[in-house]
Amino acid sequence: MDLKLLLDTEAARINHPDFIAADPVQFPRRYTSLPDIEIAALLCSSIAWGNRKMICRDCDRMLALMGHDPYNYVMDQAYEELPDQNIHRTFFAANLRHFLRGLHRIYSRYGTLNDFANAHHIGADEAPSWKLVELINAELAEANGGCGDSRCLPLNMRTTALKRVNMALRWLVRNDGIVDMGVWNAIKPSQLYIPLDVHVGNTARELGLVTRKANDRRTTVELTETLRAMRPDDPVFYDYALFGIGIGIEKAIQNS
Numbered sequence: 100m101d102l103k104l105l106l107d108t109e110a111a112r113i114n115h116p117d118f119i120a121a122d123p124v125q126f127p128r129r130y131t132s133l134p135d136i137e138i139a140a141l142l143c144s145s146i147a148w149g150n151r152k153m154i155c156r157d158c159d160r161m162l163a164l165m166g167h168d169p170y171n172y173v174m175d176q177a178y179e180e181l182p183d184q185n186i187h188r189t190f191f192a193a194n195l196r197h198f199l200r201g202l203h204r205i206y207s208r209y210g211t212l213n214d215f216a217n218a219h220h221i222g223a224d225e226a227p228s229w230k231l232v233e234l235i236n237a238e239l240a241e242a243n244g245g246c247g248d249s250r251c252l253p254l255n256m257r258t259t260a261l262k263r264v265n266m267a268l269r270w271l272v273r274n275d276g277i278v279d280m281g282v283w284n285a286i287k288p289s290q291l292y293i294p295l296d297v298h299v300g301n302t303a304r305e306l307g308l309v310t311r312k313a314n315d316r317r318t319t320v321e322l323t324e325t326l327r328a329m330r331p332d333d334p335v336f337y338d339y340a341l342f343g344i345g346i347g348i349e350k351a352i353q354n355s
Contacts, residue, residue, distance in 0.1 A: 102306065103329050110340035114277050118339075123147050124270050124278055126158050129167075133282055137212040137271065138169040138202060144267035145198070145251060146187035148296075157187035161195070173203050194250040201239030201251075213271075216285035227286045228265050229256050229316070260319045266294035269335050278339075291335040293326060295319040299338070302345035 119125050127140040143158040164181065165172035172178065178199040184192050202212075209215040216222075216231055224230040232252050240247050253259035273288050274281025293299065300314040300322075309322045326334040 102308075105306075105344075106326075106329065106337050106340040108340075109343045110336050110338075113339035113343040114275070114336070116277060118278050121151060121155070122278075123151075123154055123158050125155070126162060127270055128280060129162075130169075132170060133211045133213065134170040134206060135168075136280065136282055138173060140267040140270050141202070141212070141264075142169070142195075142198065144263040144270075146190050147263050147266060149188060154187070161186050164195075170206070173199050173206060176203060190250050194248055197239060197243050197246075197248045198251040200242035201235065204238050204242040205235070213283045213285050216283075222286045222290065226292075226320075227290050228261055228268055228292055229259075231268075232256065232261060232264055256316075258315050260295040260315050261292070262294045262296045262314075262319075265292045265319070265335075266338075268292075269294060269338060273333065273335060275333075275336075288333045288335065289327070289331060292319050292323045293335055293338055293341075295322060298345050299341045302341045306341075306344070 119128060123143045126143045127136045130136045130139060139162060142161060143154075146157055146161070147154050162169065165177070178196045181192050181196060186192060186195055205212065205215050209218065215234070216227075219230075219234050221227045221230045221234070233256055236247055236252055236254060239251060247254050252264065253261060268283075268286070268291055270279050271283040272281065272286055272291055273279035295314050295318060297314060300309070300318065303309045303322050304312075308325050309318055311318045311321065323334055326337045330336055
């Protein structure tokens with residue numbers, strides 16, 4: 100089968116409402132208010148590593164700690180009373196407090212994170228997602244005595260693949276009305292980058308879409324450019340294909 104046809108077919112199969120229930124995208128989709136959607140997307144994507152069932156369990160628990168009311172929880176600074184505890188794997192209450200202090204600083208001055216992104220013209224940057232994280236990290240540091248926290252967002256913009264933020268931006272920006280929500284206008288779907296992790300990277304190499312072994316920023320850019328050549332307006336549509344094909348490859352290996 101032609102590679103583009105394979106990717107189109109598999110992406111269309113996975114990009115289906117049935118995908119939502121077992122994926123962290125379900126959590127921002129619970130809300131209708133844009134600030135609630137944004138905060139849930141950022142927080143849930145930030146702990147989206149490891150087993151998907153565990154990720155979803157811990158996203159639900161994290162939002163429960165916030166009374167399932169993330170924006171008001173942030174604006175009331177209720178996180179300062181959050182007792183020390185584990186949130187997800189190596190992400191703890193101290194990390195969550197750090198993150199929410201920065202979000203409080205942003206939302207105290209901007210109506211939404213989308214407004215923040217528009218005010219800083221990230222859509223004009225050649226790498227909008229990295230620029231956005233650079234700006235958010237500056238706000239987090241200002242709100243936390245000048246300290247950064249790589250458990251919240253990556254700090255090394257030169258090398259990071261930015262997988263989790265690129266996934267959150269896929270949720271917020273893609274607008275086909277199926278799984279992703281399309282609630283942002285600060286950047287366009289054509290400007291998104293593939294959420295590159297080990298799973299996606301291995302699948303892309305199996306398909307010959309990329310050759311570099313490192314799952315870093317350079318590989319993310321190269322893979323996205325390859326996918327953008329196939330679908331200029333919406334390259335990250337193929338994130339669904341790489342997910343679905345990767346599951347098939349893993350099952351074949353297990354059964355071999």
